[in-house]
Amino acid sequence: MDWGTTNLRAYWVNENRQVVNTRVSDQGLSNPPNDFGQCLTNLIQPWLNEAPQTTIIISGMVGSPSGWIEVPHIPCPAGLSDLASAAYRLPDFLHGNAWIIPGVKGTGIGGSPDVMRGEEVQFFGAQALLTEQGKPWPDIWCFPGTHNKWIRCGDQISGFSTSMVGEFYELARRHSLLSQSLSSTGNPSDDPTVFVKGLDASQQPGGLLHHLFSVRTLQLLGTHDPNQGHDYLSGILIGHDIQAQSMGADTHIGIIAAAALAHRYELALSHFGHPHSTVATDQATVRGATLIADHLAANTTQPNLGETP
Numbered sequence: 325m326d327w328g329t330t331n332l333r334a335y336w337v338n339e340n341r342q343v344v345n346t347r348v349s350d351q352g353l354s355n356p357p358n359d360f361g362q363c364l365t366n367l368i369q370p371w372l373n374e375a376p377q378t379t380i381i382i383s384g385m386v387g388s389p390s391g392w393i394e395v396p397h398i399p400c401p402a403g404l405s406d407l408a409s410a411a412y413r414l415p416d417f418l419h420g421n422a423w424i425i426p427g428v429k430g431t432g433i434g435g436s437p438d439v440m441r442g443e444e445v446q447f448f449g450a451q452a453l454l455t456e457q458g459k460p461w462p463d464i465w466c467f468p469g470t471h472n473k474w475i476r477c478g479d480q481i482s483g484f485s486t487s488m489v490g491e492f493y494e495l496a497r498r499h500s501l502l503s504q505s506l507s508s509t510g511n512p513s514d515d516p517t518v519f520v521k522g523l524d525a526s527q528q529p530g531g532l533l534h535h536l537f538s539v540r541t542l543q544l545l546g547t548h549d550p551n552q553g554h555d556y557l558s559g560i561l562i563g564h565d566i567q568a569q570s571m572g573a574d575t576h577i578g579i580i581a582a583a584a585l586a587h588r589y590e591l592a593l594s595h596f597g598h599p600h601s602t603v604a605t606d607q608a609t610v611r612g613a614t615l616i617a618d619h620l621a622a623n624t625t626q627p628n629l630g631e632t633p
Contacts, residue, residue: 325364326609327386328442329353329470332363335610336371336378343610345371353385360392361417372418379620380422381613384442387412387424397439400430401480404448408619425616432485433474433569442609443473444481446580449612450603451477454578462578462601464571468585474569477578487565496557502536505543506557507550516591518552522559523595526567535560562592573597580608 326333330352336345347367357363364380371378387395395412411423427441451461467473470490475481496502525535539557542548548556566589571577577593579586579602586602593600 325380325382325386325613326384326442326445326606327352327382327391328384332367332386333606333609334364334368335606335613336368337610337614341611341614343606346606353388353390356390360386361414364417364422377419377421379617380418381425381445381617381620382422383425383445383609383613387426388441393424395424395426397427397429397441400428400484401482402428402444403480404615405619406480407444407448408616408623411616411620423616423620425613428481428484430481430483432483434485438484438486440473440484440486443467443475443484443580445612445616446605446608447475447481447612448615449608449610450578450580452611452615453603453607459601460576462576464569464575465578465580466589468579468581468589472565485569487568489561489565493558493561496536496539497554502539502553502557505540505548505550506553515552515555518548518555519559519588519591520595522556522561523563523592524559525556526560526563532560532564535564558588559592562588563596566592566596566598571598574599576600578603581605 332349332351334347335343338344349363349367351357351363365372386392393412398406398410407425410426412426413420414422414424425445427439428444429437429439432438446467447465450465454461461477463477465475465477467475468489472487472489473484474487475484497506525538528535539553539560542556543550543553575598577598577600579589579600581589581602582605590600590602
């Protein structure tokens with residue numbers, strides 16, 4: 325289960341680690357159910373009928389203070405065994421076969437505290453997938469989304485940084501002066517030339533706040549129409565996000581995202597000359613969850629039912 329802010333995504337996996345079915349609910353933390361257990365049961369009841377003793381691994385914002393039950397973040401450095409040993413075993417659901425995975429806390433690139441929930445499972449899953457395919461790990465993993473994560477590769481999560489790219493994009497296009505220079509549909513035109521223009525603007529002197537105002541001025545002076553503004557704004561924000569990571573020119577970036585969102589970062593990294601590769605979010609989630617399930621199955625000192633780790 326990947327139970328995040330927007331959606332709950334459930335993947336039914338067989339003994340060969342193959343996904344045999346998927347179900348999705350819109351009852352994420354922004355639209356939370358009154359009863360988390362009942363919501364989950366309703367979603368996967370056909371699976372439970374067929375395999376009542378199945379193990380359920382749940383990651384994401386469902387373990388936050390506003391979720392089902394708070395499962396505290398564990399500190400960096402954090403490995404797979406640390407995630408498994410700190411998992412919370414739900415006492416009243418599925419005879420104790422359901423576990424909520426903790427998030428991770430660490431220090432961001434600027435020295436301030438940082439947190440994540442959900443990406444830690446995908447991090448280990450993506451690296452395992454590459455190893456199994458005989459491919460090298462990238463230098464850094466990028467998780468595009470509402471709150472982008474950047475995590476250095478390694479056997480453990482030693483540190484990471486969050487950037488509010490997706491959320492700031494939504495705030496700017498909906499609630500700022502810039503909204504007057506953007507089409508009301510809120511959909512980018514998917515014009516790569518305008519997106520690249522935004523990427524290039526992000527590399528110029530003046531800083532992010534100055535660059536953002538050019539979304540307004542270019543439209544006012546007739547250079548952009550409102551449909552182009554979304555691509556230009558996206559390019560500025562993604563360009564600044566990449567630049568802020570202080571990476572060398574040959575740094576290999578791994579992207580963990582769905583295809584549509586990954587495409588923007590693939591284009592940006594190619595434009596800036598960074599080698600990159602992509603792993604689909606669902607594949608990383610499933611592989612990471614099965615790794616944790618293996619650790620739980622082998623761990624003879626699992627937390628007691630309902631014991632807060």
